Amino acid sequence: MNKTLRTIRSALLWMASGIHFGVVGTFLVLLGLCIDPRRNDWPQRLFFRNIMRIAGAKLEVHKSAGFDPNRTSLFICNHVNIFDPFVVYSVIPQFLRGFELESHFSVPIYGWMMGWFGNVPVPVTPSREKFAIMMERAKEAFDSGTSLIAFAEGSRTRDGHVHEFKKGVFNLAQKFGVPIVPMSIVGSYEFFRTGSWMLTPGRITVYLHDTIDTSKVGRSEVDDLRQRVQDIVSAPVEEAIRARENS
Numbered sequence: 001m002n003k004t005l006r007t008i009r010s011a012l013l014w015m016a017s018g019i020h021f022g023v024v025g026t027f028l029v030l031l032g033l034c035i036d037p038r039r040n041d042w043p044q045r046l047f048f049r050n051i052m053r054i055a056g057a058k059l060e061v062h063k064s065a066g067f068d069p070n071r072t073s074l075f076i077c078n079h080v081n082i083f084d085p086f087v088v089y090s091v092i093p094q095f096l097r098g099f100e101l102e103s104h105f106s107v108p109i110y111g112w113m114m115g116w117f118g119n120v121p122v123p124v125t126p127s128r129e130k131f132a133i134m135m136e137r138a139k140e141a142f143d144s145g146t147s148l149i150a151f152a153e154g155s156r157t158r159d160g161h162v163h164e165f166k167k168g169v170f171n172l173a174q175k176f177g178v179p180i181v182p183m184s185i186v187g188s189y190e191f192f193r194t195g196s197w198m199l200t201p202g203r204i205t206v207y208l209h210d211t212i213d214t215s216k217v218g219r220s221e222v223d224d225l226r227q228r229v230q231d232i233v234s235a236p237v238e239e240a241i242r243a244r245e246n247s
Helices: 003-034 041-055 084-091 102-106 110-116 128-143 168-176 219-246
Strands: 057-063 074-077 096-101 120-122 147-151 180-186 202-208
Touching: 003 041, 041 057, 041 084, 057 084, 074 084, 074 168, 074 219, 084 096, 084 147, 084 180, 084 202, 096 102, 096 128, 102 110, 102 120, 120 128, 128 147, 128 168, 168 219, 180 219
Parallel strands: 057 202, 074 147, 074 180, 096 120, 096 147
Antiparallel strands: 180 202
């Protein structure tokens, strides 16, 4: 397909998904004011899946044998692009909320949804007080049976590779003894690259790896845990990159 046709296709996909996001997203925010989010979960998941479909992405999920879908967990995933939240909310089979930068909560519609639905704000300028508040909100979520998703790199990839994970979320998991589920998103970088506006319809494959128990992890072992999870998350991503380069 030549560049002109790709540009027209991308513009149409953005238009269609943007209209869907604006209309349905606003409706869900209003619905969330009246109905408990747990009872309102299925239309949110449908909305997220439809955003991906309309934008041209086909989702495929692989669950490891050791993945426990019934345990409240901290999901840790690579960060590819702005579609990541729609991908993870579409495929994780339990009630889920996420860590979001504080600044994102002021974004029209999207930010309102994040706030009303109980996502955990992450301070842009960290301080001891703000970090304590974030930890407390995370603990409240786990105690209520709500799993959380964290993009441990802290920023979106610019080259498709998985970059070094920050240590903060692993300190949180160790402190509360919350199980970790490593999660890999493969194919999303080819679908949409940060820094460009072109959409390339295709398949996005998500891997939900074995659940890792952290109840016996000591503080001195947190960095080893961080590296272990990073290696698990990055493995299928790097394998796909090598396969593409060799094809």
